[in-house]
Every structure is written in structure tokens, then in C-alpha cells.
Amino acid sequence: MQGEIETRRLIRDAVARLAPYTPMPPIERLAEGVGLPVERIIKLDQNENPYGCSLRVQEALAAHDRFHLYPDPEGRAVRRRLAAYTEMPAERILLGSGADxxxxLLYLLTIDPGDEVIVAPPTFGVYKARAELFGATVVEAPRRPDFGLDLEAIGRAVTPRTKLITLVSPNNPTGNVASTEQLVRLLRLGPLIVLDEAYVEFAQRSALPLAREFDNLVVLRTFSKWAGLAGLRIGYGVFPLDLMPYLWKIKPPFNVNAAALAAVEATFDDLAYVRSTVVRLKVERGRLFRQLRKLNLLQPLPSQGNFLLCRVLRGDARTVRARLADLGIMVRGYDDPALEGYLRITVGRPEDTDLLVKALIAIAEHL
Ligand SMILES: Cc1ncc(COP(=O)(O)O)c(C=O)c1O
Structure with missing residues (x-):
């Protein structure tokens, strides 16, 4: 490659225009950045399960003796387990290297240049960023001031070029859910709805049963949050049956690795354990909410995810976040103007809550 001009000519415009995505740094870098050992870092910034995966996962991986062979390209064993877990036919389930x-794959499947994708911000930023990368025009239908969906705005955003309406429920980072009535109204608009249920295990109910009634609903889920498998990268979707042959055509043949497949089987072998960690986190979510409310520094919003979005009441969000980081407590901040003044805190273990609250009390004294 010779020089910048030739390189730029090579690169697709959508890629050149794309704002770089900066994921959270790994825990080792976070620790190095604040000069603390990794064990002292309390990671409340990526909605991971602090209890980790089942021990059965570690045993299954240690005992696995076929890592030299390619994995099952169809992930049949895992899809059978998922069919039982979701009560949906395995023929409608596709695995991915994370929900991401x-x-x-959905964009690759549906987007021709200039097609439109509707998003309802503030929400998980990947939907907008990747849609643009795939050449779609992103049409925003912002949420209401209370972060509820604005159904009228979504309705108005639909045009003949609308390919997908993307929704997240419970929504990241606001924690609220879309009601069944809202989803039914949106499904009746016609375009394919992509409903991201990454956090559904922490919520009161799933909208997946609607996928039996409506053939324009895709539901995406992941093992990253509730099941403690974020590092292994595995998620799944339940799709309209008609889309499946096309998805099989475009999927990279071995997109989900053998370790992830084995880990999910082991997770289902020990579902009671994983579910017990989810129960603990839901209980802790309530305690964290009450503790934060007492402090009068952060105002948490009710949430059905494993995180709380909090409005910073005194000082500014950047300062509070930086002071927490200095103490080894990592929470999520935002550049998005719609989330100015907010921090998102993942629900941790009771001891994490205690240290967080102690740190916030100390920070509040010096604001
Ligand atoms: C709403 C939502 N969807 C999808 C993902 C990504 O999940 P995965 O780890 O399975 O790629 C996340 C992760 O933060 C998320 O918050």
C-alpha cells in the first residue's frame, strides 16, 4: 500500500465515515490504568455476571478432547437444548458468536444501500453503528423523556424503505421494557422487528411467545449476561422460519467455536446454578436501588436488567465516574447528549454494592 490516498480509495465510504467504536478496555488495562491489582477491580461497567459461569463449564472445557476438530457448523446439540429452553422449534434458532x-448477519441479510433501519435511542449503540456500516440509513425515533418508546414517532419513521425496526427490551441502558401491547402495535406496522432480549432473564417476562403469532419478529438473546459466558462469545436468535434458509446461506460456516458450544451444553446441565445467580442479582438489584436512593448523589431508574441507569444529582457524571475508577470501581459513562449526566452501574455481589456505596459516600463529601 502506498500512502494515504491509495488506502482511502480502497476503503468503502461507509467504513471511512464510521466513528470508531471503543469498547471498554479489558480488566488488566483498567487495573494498570489506576495502578491497582486486577483482584481489586470491581467491574460494574459491562453487565457481566460477577458470579461467573457454572463450574460444570470449566470441567467440560478441561475434559474436551476435540478442539483440533472444527465445531458443528449447525450447533445442533445446543440448538436442541435451546429449543427446550425457549419452547421454540430448533429449526427457527440460529447461533452466533455473541448476539453482536x-x-x-441481520444487516448483511437485509440491507441494500439506502435502506432504512429504525432505532429508538437512547439504546444499545451497536444497532446504529453497524447499520451505517452496512450502508443503511438510520432513522431515529427517540424515546420519550421517561425513556418509554414513542410509538407514534416509530410509526411516523416507517417508509417504503424501512427494512428493520430494532428494539431492545429490557433496554440497555435505561432498563425499562416494552409492553406486549406496544410490541403488538409495532408488529402490526409491517416491517421486520428485531427485538433484543439480551437481559430478559433478569426481567419479569419475555415477548418471545409473540414470535408464534407474528412472522415479522426476530428475538435475539445471549449467554453473555445471565449465564456468565461473555468471554466465550455465544448468542442466539429465534427467527421467522422463512428467513432461515437465507441465514444459513450467509452465516460464516464455523462462526461459533467448540468451546462456546460445549460451555452452553454444560450451562444447561447446571441450569439451577445459573438461575440461582440470576435470582441473587435480582435481589441485589433491589438492594442497590434502595441504597443508592438513600445517598442523594445518584438517582437510579427502575430496571428490569442487571444494571441501573442513574442520574447524577450532584457534581457531574464524568467526575463521579473518574473518582470511582480511581478507587477501582468501574461504571459506564456516556458521550451521548441524551445520556448526559447519567451513569450505568451493573448489579454486582452484595460486597460490590457495599464498596460502591462506601466509595460514593466518600466522593460525595468532596464534591
Ligand atoms: C442490548 C444488548 N444486545 C447485545 C449485546 C451483545 O451481546 P453479546 O455479548 O452476545 O454479543 C449487549 C452487550 O452489551 C447488549 O447490551
Whole structure:
């Protein structure tokens, strides 16, 4: 490659225009950045399960003796387990290297240049960023001031070029859910609805049963949050049956690795354990909410995810976040103007809550 001009000529415009995505740094870098050992870092910034995966996962991986062979390209054993878990036919289930890959596959499947994708911000930023990368025009239908969906705005955003309406429920980062009535109204608009249920295990109910009634609903889920498998990268989607042959055509043949497949089987072998960690986190969500409310520094919003979006009441969000980071407590901040003054805090273990609250009390004294 010779020089900048030739390189730019090579690169697709959508890629050149794309704002770089900056994921959270790994825990080792976070620790190095604040000069603390990794064990002292309390990671409340990516909605991971602090209890980790089942021990059965570690045993299954240690005992696995076929890592030299390619994995099952169809992930049949895992899809059978998922069929039982979701009560949906295995023929409608596709696995991905995280839900993230399934979002890409949906765009790869549907987007011609200039097609439109509707998003309802503030929400998980990947939907907008990847849609633009795939050449779609993103049409925003912002949420209401209370972060509820604005159905009229979504309705108005639909045009003949609308390919997908993307929704997240419970929504990241606001924690609220779309009601069944809202979803039914949106499904009746016609375009394919992509409903991201990454956090559904922490919520009161799933909208997946609607996928039996409506053939324009895709539901995406992941093992990253509730099941403690974020590092292994595996998620799944339940799709309209008619889309499946096309998805099989475009999916990279071995997109989900053998370790992830084995880990999910082991997770289902020990579902009671994983579910017990979810129960603990839901209980802790309530305690964290009450503790934060007492402090009068952060105002948490009710949430059905494993995180709380909090409005910073005194000082500014950046300062509070930086002071927490200095103490080894990592929470999520935002550049998005719609989330100015907010921090998102993942629900941790009771001891994490205690240290967080102690740190916030100390920070509040010096604001
Ligand atoms: C709403 C939502 N969807 C999808 C993902 C990505 O999930 P995965 O780890 O399965 O790629 C996340 C992760 O933060 C998320 O918040």
C-alpha cells in the first residue's frame, strides 16, 4: 500500500465515515490504568455476571478432547437444548458468536444501500453503528423523556424503505421494557422487528411467545449476561422460519467455536446454578436501588436488567465516574447528549454494592 490516498480509495465510504467504536478496555488495562491489582477491580461497567459461569463449564472445557476438530457448523446439540429452553422449534434458532454477530448477519441479510433501519435511542449503540456500516440509513425515533418508546414517532419513521425496526427490551441502558401491547402495535406496522432480549432473564417476562403469532419478529438473546459466558462469545436468535434458509446461506460456516458450544451444553446441565445467580442479582438489584436512593448523589431508574441507569444529582457524571475508577470501581459513562449526566452501574455481589456505596459516600463529601 502506498500512502494515504491509495488506502482511502480502497476503503468503502461507509467504513471511512464510521466513528470508531471503543469498547471498554479489558480488566488488566483498567487495573494498570489506576495502578491497582486486577483482584481489586470491581467491574460494574459491562453487565457481566460477577458470579461467573457454572463450574460444570470449566470441567467440560478441561475434559474436551476435540478442539483440533472444527465445531458443528449447525450447533445442533445446543440448538436442541435451546429449543427446550425457549419452547421454540430448533429449526427457527440460529447461533452466533455473541448476539453482536447476529445483528451483523441481520444487516448483511437485509440491507441494500439506502435502506432504512429504525432505532429508538437512547439504546444499545451497536444497532446504529453497524447499520451505517452496512450502508443503511438510520432513522431515529427517540424515546420519550421517561425513556418509554414513542410509538407514534416509530410509526411516523416507517417508509417504503424501512427494512428493520430494532428494539431492545429490557433496554440497555435505561432498563425499562416494552409492553406486549406496544410490541403488538409495532408488529402490526409491517416491517421486520428485531427485538433484543439480551437481559430478559433478569426481567419479569419475555415477548418471545409473540414470535408464534407474528412472522415479522426476530428475538435475539445471549449467554453473555445471565449465564456468565461473555468471554466465550455465544448468542442466539429465534427467527421467522422463512428467513432461515437465507441465514444459513450467509452465516460464516464455523462462526461459533467448540468451546462456546460445549460451555452452553454444560450451562444447561447446571441450569439451577445459573438461575440461582440470576435470582441473587435480582435481589441485589433491589438492594442497590434502595441504597443508592438513600445517598442523594445518584438517582437510579427502575430496571428490569442487571444494571441501573442513574442520574447524577450532584457534581457531574464524568467526575463521579473518574473518582470511582480511581478507587477501582468501574461504571459506564456516556458521550451521548441524551445520556448526559447519567451513569450505568451493573448489579454486582452484595460486597460490590457495599464498596460502591462506601466509595460514593466518600466522593460525595468532596464534591
Ligand atoms: C442490548 C444488548 N444486545 C447485545 C449485546 C451483545 O451481546 P453479546 O455479548 O452476545 O454479543 C449487549 C452487550 O452489551 C447488549 O447490551
Amino acid at each position: 454477530e447476529l445483528i451483523d
